[in-house]
Amino acid sequence: MNVLSTGMGWIDVQYGGLNRYFADYSNAMKEHGHSELGFVFAPKGSHINTDLNIRNVTHEMDIKHYLSRMRSIRKHTHQAMGSFNPDVFNPHFAFYTTMVTRNLIPSHIPIVSHFHGPWALETEVQQTNSATKAVKEARLWIKKQVEQLTYRRTDSFIVLSEYFRDILTETYGVDQRKINIIPGAVDHNRFRPHPNREELRTQLGISSNQPLLFCIRRLVRRMGIDRLIHGMADVVRRHPDVRLFIGGDGPMRAEYEALINQLGLSSNVKLLGRISNEELVQYYQAADVSLVPTLTLEGFGLITVESLSCGTPVLGTPYGGTKEILHQISDDLMFKDGTSESISKKIIDVLNKDSFLPSREACRKHVLNQYTWGRVAEAVTDVFTEEIGKRKRFRR
The missing domain is CATH 3.40.50.2000 (Glycogen Phosphorylase B;)
Structure with a gap:
């Protein structure tokens, strides 16, 4: 099937757990037989060295602000609906897909979101400034509302742990029946014991x-x-x-x-x-x-x-x-x-x-x-297949 995915950054340029997962996941889905098109952001002038179908939607523009990134993801997603013809839309970072509304995605295409963490909570926990409690709570509320714009239009979720399932239900009010727990994996050919x-x-x-x-x-x-x-x-x-x-x-x-x-x-x-x-x-x-x-x-x-x-x-x-x-x-x-x-x-x-x-x-x-990627790709494919089946009635 054709899988249209959106990530955050690219692992060779910006280290991070989500970026590592997205790169290895994209490779695993390709090896499982899927055709995948992925959008990520990398710093201006960065080169993404991969044979995967991953595009840096920053291009030569210096996109620093979240609003610009949202608009860029919306633009490229809209274009991909015609040129790539995806079977499923699979965002991995909710904040960037805020402007990808349901009417932008044909009704027969399910939206299956990977939940890699509560972005709003993470940014608040990491704050080191001296903002008042009221200001911090207001910012947290706004960020959560932005994230939930993506979650409300999502048909099904994939989380990596029971812990994140509970955050998704308790913090964002997502129906637990929509959540699939599929633990992450590791590239065991790269991460292996040293011979000496x-x-x-x-x-x-x-x-x-x-x-x-x-x-x-x-x-x-x-x-x-x-x-x-x-x-x-x-x-x-x-x-x-x-x-x-x-x-x-x-x-x-x-x-x-x-x-x-x-x-x-x-x-x-x-x-x-x-x-x-x-x-x-x-x-x-x-x-x-x-x-x-x-x-x-x-x-x-x-x-x-x-x-x-x-x-x-x-x-x-x-x-x-x-x-x-x-x-x-x-x-x-x-x-x-x-x-x-x-x-x-x-x-x-x-x-x-x-x-x-x-x-x-x-x-x-x-x-x-x-924790192998073959197991992950198989489990994710099962979720995609189920959600595609549910939306068949919308296909004209």
Whole structure:
């Protein structure tokens, strides 16, 4: 079938969980036999290097504002209705498709929306300004209303976790009968164990017996990086040779750098900044444990699955999608809560070998059994087929 999708950005230009999912999802749908046309935004002058049918609708224009992006998505979607003739419209970022009204989509074409998270809530949680509570609540309400314009015209939803299903029903009032839970996946051919892990660790400056912890997150408050750094003070006192590499960038970087220096952790904790996709895989492969200290709005836990696919166990907070993934392996892999004390205690227990940690082989096997793109493409196709059948009566 012809699938018209809209995303947010492109992974080779803008790192992020949604962008990674959209790229891998588009490839999986193509391999499953679908013809897909996707629209994304990339910075002016950026080149999208892919053999997938993905178009940067920014082109040479400098589209910085949301309103301009909405108009651009509306324009290209309207054009695609005639040139591409889609069987299903599949938006992945509701905010950009606000102006794609139902009368723009032929009545026989279902709208199946991927819900990757509450954009309104995420932007409010990440705010660092001093706006009053009333102003913040007003902004949140407006953003939610904009998102709901897309949700109200959606026939069916796909979410990656029970956690996001509950947010979609409780926060946005979506009928649970419209929601399909299809967990995400990982490119297990890219994210795989290294054939010579010790050699890789040597290249990264890590000795064979030196514990290496890894965390990849956008440096914003809700990711819990500050609590992880505070927790590392206790860990380093017990294990002075431990190293923690934190990949990713964001508005809190300067503050976290200062915190590391303040706590005297500069020899043990390193902020890597933004890293390439190739470097990301290498750090997963080299690490003894990956850490996910997210405090809220962790809808699936893509980094958890990526790490497991490389054979590296994961410790995480007992929230959202992280909890759902780790619970399948063992509850011992979760911190008691998101405090720095709980984070440090679990890490110390693991380094002391006083807490369960699955083998690298078991981590990889779990992903191959549960989180492959072939399984996702098949499940999504079933949803599309059902919704297309429901709208057949509208076809003239």
